[in-house]
Amino acid sequence: MAEAAFDTPAFREYRVIPKLREGAMAHSRPFVAKPDFQEKLGFPGELVDDWERKAVEKMGELNKKYRSLQVFLDSCVKCGACTDKCHYYLGTTDPNNMPVARQDLYRQVYRRYYTFAGKHFPWLVGAKDMTKDVLDQWYSYFHQCSQCRRCSVYCPYGIDTAEISMAAREVMDHVGKGQKYCNEIIGKVHAIGNNLGLPEPALRDTLEGLEEEVLEDTGVPVRFPLDEKGAEVLLVTPSADFFAEPHVDGLIGYGKVLHRAGISWTFSSHASEAANFGMFIGNYENMRKMALRIREAALELGVRRIVFGECGHAWRVAYSFLNTLAGPFDFLDPAWPVPQHICEVTHGLIRDGRLRLDPSQNDDKVVTFHDSCNIARASRMGGEPGGQFTIPREILRACCNHFHDMPAETVREGTYCCGGGGGLLTDDLIELRVKGALPRMEALKEVVDDYGVTHLVAICAICKSQFSKVLPYYGFTMDQVISLHQLVGNALMPGGESGGESNGESSAAETPQPQAA
Amino acid sequence: MSLLTLSYAVLFYAATALLVGGLAWHILLYRRAPAPLKIPTTPAPTTRRGVVWRMFREVVFFESLFKSSKWTWLFGWLFHFGLLLVLLRHLRYFTQPVWEWVNWLQPAGKYASLMMIAGLAGLWLRRIVVDRVRYISSPSDHLMLLLLLAIGVTGVLMTFVWPVDIVSMKAFFLGLMRLDWQPLPPDPLLAVHLALVAALMIVFPFSKLLHVPGVFFSPTRNQADNPRRKRHVAAWAVKLERSGG
Numbered sequence: 145m146a147e148a149a150f151d152t153p154a155f156r157e158y159r160v161i162p163k164l165r166e167g168a169m170a171h172s173r174p175f176v177a178k179p180d181f182q183e184k185l186g187f188p189g190e191l192v193d194d195w196e197r198k199a200v201e202k203m204g205e206l207n208k209k210y211r212s213l214q215v216f217l218d219s220c221v222k223c224g225a226c227t228d229k230c231h232y233y234l235g236t237t238d239p240n241n242m243p244v245a246r247q248d249l250y251r252q253v254y255r256r257y258y259t260f261a262g263k264h265f266p267w268l269v270g271a272k273d274m275t276k277d278v279l280d281q282w283y284s285y286f287h288q289c290s291q292c293r294r295c296s297v298y299c300p301y302g303i304d305t306a307e308i309s310m311a312a313r314e315v316m317d318h319v320g321k322g323q324k325y326c327n328e329i330i331g332k333v334h335a336i337g338n339n340l341g342l343p344e345p346a347l348r349d350t351l352e353g354l355e356e357e358v359l360e361d362t363g364v365p366v367r368f369p370l371d372e373k374g375a376e377v378l379l380v381t382p383s384a385d386f387f388a389e390p391h392v393d394g395l396i397g398y399g400k401v402l403h404r405a406g407i408s409w410t411f412s413s414h415a416s417e418a419a420n421f422g423m424f425i426g427n428y429e430n431m432r433k434m435a436l437r438i439r440e441a442a443l444e445l446g447v448r449r450i451v452f453g454e455c456g457h458a459w460r461v462a463y464s465f466l467n468t469l470a471g472p473f474d475f476l477d478p479a480w481p482v483p484q485h486i487c488e489v490t491h492g493l494i495r496d497g498r499l500r501l502d503p504s505q506n507d508d509k510v511v512t513f514h515d516s517c518n519i520a521r522a523s524r525m526g527g528e529p530g531g532q533f534t535i536p537r538e539i540l541r542a543c544c545n546h547f548h549d550m551p552a553e554t555v556r557e558g559t560y561c562c563g564g565g566g567g568l569l570t571d572d573l574i575e576l577r578v579k580g581a582l583p584r585m586e587a588l589k590e591v592v593d594d595y596g597v598t599h600l601v602a603i604c605a606i607c608k609s610q611f612s613k614v615l616p617y618y619g620f621t622m623d624q625v626i627s628l629h630q631l632v633g634n635a636l637m638p639g640g641e642s643g644g645e646s647n648g649e650s651s652a653a654e655t656p657q658p659q660a661a
Numbered sequence: 662m663s664l665l666t667l668s669y670a671v672l673f674y675a676a677t678a679l680l681v682g683g684l685a686w687h688i689l690l691y692r693r694a695p696a697p698l699k700i701p702t703t704p705a706p707t708t709r710r711g712v713v714w715r716m717f718r719e720v721v722f723f724e725s726l727f728k729s730s731k732w733t734w735l736f737g738w739l740f741h742f743g744l745l746l747v748l749l750r751h752l753r754y755f756t757q758p759v760w761e762w763v764n765w766l767q768p769a770g771k772y773a774s775l776m777m778i779a780g781l782a783g784l785w786l787r788r789i790v791v792d793r794v795r796y797i798s799s800p801s802d803h804l805m806l807l808l809l810l811a812i813g814v815t816g817v818l819m820t821f822v823w824p825v826d827i828v829s830m831k832a833f834f835l836g837l838m839r840l841d842w843q844p845l846p847p848d849p850l851l852a853v854h855l856a857l858v859a860a861l862m863i864v865f866p867f868s869k870l871l872h873v874p875g876v877f878f879s880p881t882r883n884q885a886d887n888p889r890r891k892r893h894v895a896a897w898a899v900k901l902e903r904s905g906g
């Protein structure tokens with residue numbers, strides 16, 4: 145596809161909040177889903193007759209199903225505190241990308257049909273009828289929200305625009321206007337088991353190829369097992385990890401860690417996908433159906449633990465929703481939380497001295513860490529609030545000598561989205577993705593200038609793909625983004641000259657010892 | 662009974678009924694809608710007690726707002742805290758004998774009205790001057806501030822400039838409460854102040870003032886972060902599970 149012509153926004157010398165430019169991104173909208181893909185998910189193929197009424201009815205139904213929606217629609221006081229918090233506003237300056245304005249596209253219709261003031265005095269409270277123009281605006285701007293929840297951190301009532309975006313997409317799907325990218329992917333998971341539509345034989349091939357590659361590189365026979373019954377751990381990872389760069393180096397890292405720790409594990413071809421785009425389209429039923437595949441695989445393989453690989457929204461669905469959607473998991477080993485994040489596993493092993501890491505192996509890099517939205521603001525790692533910030537950083541420090549955080553307001557709970565989350569990681573939205581990355585790129589530029597940072601470390605498949613794509617627009621190179629577990633893997637089993645060590649599982653018992661550089 | 666007294670008596674009964682009924686209705690609505698998924702904005706407390714403390718900080722200190730916009734926080738907090746003191750001070754018109762702690766608040770309460778007005782003026786200025794906030798404002802957002810300002814200013818005028826017959830006014834309100842109606846003193850300033858207050862009570866449950874109950878029901882703030890430890894399912898989701906969906 146030819147890329148639309150647009151300008152990459154310039155770095156702002158001072159972080160002034162840009163003046164708004166109405167309609168700046170009104171042209172941005174993703175491809176619409178084709179009828180057969182819509183129908184596979186249980187939605188009408190195309191815009192139904194009488195869609196206005198049906199959309200409004202669906203809104204009423206959702207208000208009764210989701211307290212968040214009802215409370216958020218009523219409670220906003222238009223204080224404006226969220227207006228400068230969205231990366232899409234900062235990058236595009238389109239006023240409809242201010243979180244409250246985005247919500248208002250939905251709220252105006254809610255008010256018109258469901259509130260006294262909106263029914264009788266629409267002009268007073270900005271209420272609007274459901275019309276084709278409104279629907280077009282919805283389609284455009286609810287696909288300019290990556291559901292990153294940054295706005296909800298700063299709103300005095302915690303109003304989460306992501307919840308409104310999800311509801312709007314659910315309403316649009318129900319009247320037959322779905323988004324191609326998300327809905328095609330969900331269809332593939334239902335049919336085959338992963339976003340890529342990668343069938344079992346191809347997956348097996350890929351994993352065997354990886355085993356050879358790692359053996360050649362390090363001399364260690366690290367295994368990447370598939371569908372092995374009786375393994376202790378079922379590892380569920382985003383399918384991009386099987387192929388994409390730099391994802392696959394992270395996946396090799398998981399394999400190395402589990403190998404060294406002597407933990408038996410397996411992938412599943414039935415649940416070969418951690419991602420769950422059902423969340424992006426706000427559809428509980430589809431989200432649940434995909435989550436159930438993981439439960440089925442765990443039962444079928446007889447594993448005792450479930451561990452998730454590096455992915456942001458997948459970790460939200462896993463950590464926050466899996467127990468709800470597909471629980472209870474009373475058939476798993478109660479000694480471990482269900483599910484666990486691969487970072488929790490690695491962190492625990494490092495803490496217990498079961499991994500011998502040589503951080504000097506990563507001395508050619510100066511790294512910084514990108515907190516993924518869904519991990520930072522919608523889930524947790526470890527036992528304490530904020531573990532999602534400290535655990536990856538402690539891992540990073542254990543395997544890297546040169547680590548510098550980006551400015552405080554751009555990391556941890558205030559982290560800026562990569563610009564490609566929430567079902568927007570598609571080429572038809574490239575302008576939005578590039579512009580939305582501005583705040584993160586500015587923060588990166590700061591540590592590149594101040595500390596000579598060479599690499600941006602991520603723990604999310606979407607972040608990694610998005611950064612590979614947008615880094616070059618901002619004068620960086622695509623290979624500057626790397627997986628956290630690639631660094632772990634390097635420090636654990638260096639490739640090339642120091643290969644040949646194949647003491648496998650016995651290292652689990654060894655105490656770590658300092659290594660000469 | 663004069664027409665003035667009669668109309669204000671009816672007005673206040675109606676306003677109170679709408680305020681209480683409207684709020685109760687919305688609270689019921691919020692209670693009844695389930696929160697099917699765990700969506701606290703993290704890092705979040707992991708226990709009930711932690712959640713209570715988080716909510717306390719939100720309601721008393723406007724903690725999230727403090728993180729996001731210092732000016733809005735300053736004006737917003739001046740307004741709300743001023744309003745709180747003013748409301749508490751007004752208890753002396755509805756209690757006989759006046760509670761001890763209300764008497765004790767009296768001097769502070771008198772000046773709190775100025776704090777409230779300053780806060781409202783600042784909020785309104787921000788709404789007009791900052792392009793982003795102006796963009797998101799509907800007429801109702803301006804009118805709400807105007808209404809509160811008008812209540813504040815008429816109140817201040819009565820307190821500091823043109824005193825009204827407080828004793829008869831109090832008799833009127835005690836009378837309303839005891840169903841033993843007394844005449845309302847015919848003072849234009851008081852009549853305006855009271856009409857505006859009744860208007861505020863009436864619009865309260867039909868406007869953004871629903872943020873008052875809303876904040877306590879906000880799932881991103883009132884849920885504990887414990888989804889792995891405790892399974893959380895909504896009633897409609899249980900039905901979905903049973904139906905094999």
Ligand code: HEM
Pocket residue numbers: 221222223300719720721723726733736737738740741784785788802805806809870872873876
């Ligand atoms: C539980 C009690 C309350 C809490 C926690 C609360 C909290 C807040 C917060 C955080 C804001 C946003 C900041 C600001 O604009 O000031 C706000 C706005 C507002 N509040 Fe409240 N509030 C409460 C009670 C009330 C009451 C009783 C009223 C009026 C009768 C009120 C009227 C308003 C108005 C009019 C605004 C919008 C101000 C503007 O237009 O900028 N609040 N409230």
Ligand code: SF4
Pocket residue numbers: 219220221222223224225226227243244298299300301302303
């Ligand atoms: S911060 Fe919250 S209450 Fe304020 S305008 Fe934004 S969504 Fe509305």
Ligand code: SF4
Pocket residue numbers: 229230231232241242243246288289290291292293294295296304305306
């Ligand atoms: S959830 Fe993120 S992308 Fe969506 S409006 Fe809020 S800040 Fe913007």
